[in-house]
Amino acid sequence: METFLFTSESVNEGHPDKLCDQISDAVLDACLAQDPDSKVACETCTKTNMVMVFGEITTKANVDYEKIVRETCRTIGFVSDDVGLDADNCKVLVNIEQQSPDIAQVRVHTVLISTQHDETVTNDEIAADLKEHVIKPVIPEKYLDEKTIFHLNPSGRFVIGGPHGDAGLTGRKIIIDTYGGWGAHGGGAFSGKDPTKVDRSGAYIVRQAAKSIVANGLARRCIVQVSYAIGVPEPLSVFVDTYGTGKIPDKEILKIVKENFDFRPGMITIHLDLKRGGGGRFLKTAAYGHFGRDDPDFTWEVVKPLKWEKP
DSSP, rough: OOOOOOOOOOOOTTSSSHHHHHHHHHHHHHHHHTTTTTTEEEEEETTTTTTEEEEEOOOOOOOHHHHHHHHHHHTTTOOGGGGTTEETTOOOOOOOOOTTTTTOOOSSEEEEOOOOOOTTTTTTHHHHHHIIIIHHHOGGGGGGGGTOOOSSSSSSSOOOOOOHHSSOOSSSSSHHHHTSSSOOOSOOOOTTOOOTHHHHHHHHHHHHHHHHHHHHOOOOEEEEEEEEEEEEEEEEEEEEOTTTTSSSSSHHHHHHHHHOOSSSHHHHHHHTTTTTTOOOOOHHHHOOSSSSSOOOOGGSSSOOOOOOOOO
């Protein structure tokens, strides 16, 4: 049996992201305790000695949001300026609005598109335009037949959108940014991070490595994983899995990967030219995915010729 290193990440309750998760769920608990029919979409963000709770909540409950924030912080252990947050003295900002009436639950069968629109446009016009200008160009005709079901703005009106209709926070669409759940994800977000952060640069280089493995005929399917420790340039582990499609054993493919790619963050930055900004280069990555795009600025999409002896 082959042995290999496989890495997963976890954080504890004191991590700022998990602090925010716990505050948001504490608000949910408080609302549901008084009103089981509460509709809650609560978000939390935090930085040094400040917590902000915002979002949309429709409830009959009488909730003291500030009290919940302070109690949750205190329970976790944030009780002093020395740890970056004092539950009793930190600044608490609350911006809660009633949930948008345009939201409704829908069962998805085949194609679902919800798009914000001008209030003067009818649903029939929207449906026709979506089929002509979105669905047809994206989905090959051979995959559409008389049994195809379309849910196009199924909740009806969608005039209220953007921050007015829903809360937003950087890094909460990481699966959309990557592989839609088909590929594994380490949990780190990309946007707003320079290439010294391996959440971004590491994901970019393993994208190029995996794509190059397939393009060079080493496998039909492949995932490459790399893990790091802060302050250590060399990766702790590199892992390759071809899901049984490799033309040679995965351990041999791993050797080829290590010989052809330098996974040190500084070298990734140079190899993929990640310090080059301007012209909206990284802004382009922040919508419609970081991968699978035919754009010269997406240097990680370039297939690298790999040196190996074909069987």
